[in-house]
Amino acid sequence: MKTITVDEHDIRAAVPMSEAIDAVRSGFIDLAKGEFEMPTRTALRDGQFLVMSAHHRPTSSAMIKTLSLDFGRKPAIAGTVVWSETGRLDSLVADASTVTTLRTGAAVGVATDLLAPPEAGRLTLIGAGAQAPDQVRAVHAVRPLHRLTVVDTDTQRALGLTEMLASELPGVDLRTAEDAAAAVEEAEIVCCATNATSPLFPEPALPAQVHVNAIGAYRPTMRELPDELLATSTVVIDELDAILAESGEIIHALEAGVLTKDALTELGTALTGTSANHSRRTVFKTVGVAMQDWAVARLLTDKFLD
Incomplete structure (x- = not known):
């Protein structure tokens, strides 16, 4: 019996973004089929400490992640992801950040x-924090970029992110901005990755056709999106129970009466649906679910465990 420990360097070398996207896509489809046992995560000290777990029935494999969050330190996320599987004595421990x-x-x-x-x-x-680089990499993997505008209240942090990503984005027009409302006016895709407690921009600032991803708000007290955007868009979410418990913007819109639960579509269901019809504005709201961690941990297990 052995335990393999993998750090940031190991993970980055082993799992390119394209493989992670494919694995998480398959995971969302399995989630929609009911093939996961996945309780809503435990949040302690108003989300400063989180525990997440998922069991994949077809493979008899499980993942448990424990982490702490502190936006005043670097990295903000610290903890471990642990993989285990029935019939396999070996296990894997990975860097949760x-x-x-x-x-x-x-x-x-x-x-x-x-x-x-x-x-x-x-x-x-x-938002140019820890989540930002992988937001860019993921979008670029499925929609090759020709312009990236990074908005942050800290101009130097925004510049630092564009400089870090420059070698990965040859030929892309890299810009920085401080005014979010002005920066989204010509966007075709928007990614929100902040710890904001109020909307980052007014709904009229967005163009008539745009796709918005919101990943930063993961507690009921946090919000990145205005109610008006959610009320007028096709809204896709990661998992309903998690969203209703943790997504400040969805909770706020439901309580305001501008959105109904019936208007929310889980991503796994959307992926397996036969219709691709949606409004000219689309929103993906995620608070993060344990299946996603399981999907990446499974890739790591395939690469590092015999």
């Missing part, structure tokens, strides 16, 4: 591939 940013990006890649116009290539990213 890297798995979390990778799987969150992968989910955005899946949703963007499904919902964004095929020709979309202008991305506005709001």
Whole structure:
């Protein structure tokens, strides 16, 4: 019996974003089929400590992630992802920070591939924190970019992100901005990755056709999107129970009466649906579910365990 431990370098070398997107896409489809046992995550100290678990029935495999969140430190996420499987004595322990940013990006890649116009290539990213690089990588993997605008209240942090990504985005027009409302006016895709507690931009600032991903708000007290956007868009979510418990923007819109539960479609259901019809504005709202961590951990297991 042995335990393999993999760090950020190991994970990045082993799992390219395209593979993570494919794995998470398959995971969402299995989730829609009911093939996961996946309780809503445990949140302690108002989300500063999280415990997530998932069991995949067809493979008799399970993942447990424990992490702490502190936006005043680097990295903000710290913890472990542990993989185990019936009939296998060996186990794998992975860095939770890297798995979390990778799987969150992968989910955005899946949703963007499904919902964004095929020709979309202008991305506005709001928030230049730890989640930001994988948001860009995921969108670029499914919709090759020709313009990236990074919005952050810290101009140097925005510039640092564009400089870091420059070698990965040859030929892409890289810009920074401080005004989110102005920066989304010409966007075809918007990614929100902040810890905001109020909407980042007014709904009229968006163009008539746009796809918006919102990944930052994961507690009822947090919000990135205005009610008016949710009321007038096709809204796809990761998992209903998790969203109703944790998504501040969805909870707020439901309580305001501008959105109903029936208007929410889980991503796995959308992926397996026969109709691709949706409004000119689409939103993917995710709070993150354990299946995504399981999907990346399974890739790591395939690569590092005999």
